[in-house]
Amino acid sequence: MDWRTLPSLTSLRAFAAAAEFQNLTRAAEALNVTHSAVSQQIRGLEQQLGTRLITRTRHGISLTSQGEFLSAGLLEAFAEMASVTERVTSAESVRPLVVSATPMFSSAFLMPRLSTFIDEFPNIELRIDSTIQAVDLKPGGIDMAVRYGTGRWPGLVSQMLLPGCLTVVASRELIGNRVLTSTAELLDFTLLQEQASVEFDLWLEKVGIPTDADRRVVRVPGNMLLDGIRRGDGIGATVPAFVSDELKSGQLVALFDDPIPQIGYYLVTLPGPVRPAANLFMQWLSKSITEYEKSLSRWTPSHLL
Template identity: 35%
Template structure:
């Protein structure tokens, strides 16, 4: 039997507005304008033939009809979400899309893929390389690996590996400024930065050197572009030692200080909380953290991977 149901978007607008008792906050949550929320609620009231809110000068309150309508609407959304989660869990096999930085993919992940496929033959990995943070609500990506401090609002983050970092510069820049006699001298050099602009701060802090002022100079969300900027003489840069080994050996870069492991400046596994219990996510997460733990002492890891919940 056909049942007359109100529009789903109008019900979502009602539930969000009733929960916050604010059209503005509901609009922000639903990514629409306050005017759109107000129109949807008015259309719902017209559809129901009843007022759902008292509209007062300083806010909203639910009418008796609104108070009676809210619990079943909220429960219906919860049932839909739970049913969706169960279906996703049952069908959560097959393709796993991993977004990963190009350097980490080439230097760490790709050589180990045979081990993952042997352990999980029913999961087909699709590797996409990128340095930009993934928008999981818009992109068809299941999980990502990114380099930084692991602070990604609204996402879960697992520390995978820290890499040895070395400060480097182009020979033309060292010819102009000289080879630094101590790490402290690098505070006066021009710098190029990672996108978070935290690398040099952490490096100086590890040397027990206080740096005053905000970091200056260009920043890059791609380590390959950062390397090119350093090669072009735009400043000193902090880069993974393995990444610049050939440039140092060929004399295209100059090492400015000893290699150093920055514990928090590492590669992190990043994913939404709602993906956490999906079998293929669980499988990849456990595998990569186990691999990272087994690799201690090879220059890529300084301790067992530690989980950070954000």
């Protein structure tokens, strides 16, 4: 098909509507345009095709033989287009909303708040894909993802949700009254790290502790990491916002932090428009993040006390 030779869709719609109603005024109302706009589109179509399509009468219009032939094909084609787009829209409206998120974000932020989203939008079926992997976003598949990083993922649109550098924390029960003054002292403890995540490894290397150093490491799923830190199974790194209450109460102590501009949790989507259910979730998530940030408490790493 040579798309370049086809008349514009606007002119074809104008003529098809006029043919259906046999009246330019009614066609204009159906298309939500002016009478003159419809008339102009039809004249342009006639000029492009090189033939008359309509004749004007006292009560409206009548179709020429060529107009009858063209209108029959167009009305059938537009009816099929309407049916197809309606089926697509219907399928998208009932398809579950799929959100990929890291285990840490899922357990520390999403799960405690999902009931408010469900109460507000009971007709949206939500599916959380909790994984540390950066899953591919494809139309008809995963709608959006929450990722931790710098926000730079080629071919995707990212929006900062929750700024947060990694902060090494430990339970007060584990370290007692000890004040760590050097990152080398971290090797005195078991290091809890999130499975398949390299952020803490990179942090340790940055502060001078290489990956081949003599250290005790236990790798656990992200949704279990915070529980292990709270119990005193070891020390670990997390975004301080997720343990704000524990830091405020003194149950946990911030040992070392690493402020890196623009690092944190990002909402990642494909370029272009998103379907209504996804847009509602994005608005809810943004609102929840704003409320969450307002409630965050202040904390001071123990090496700064």
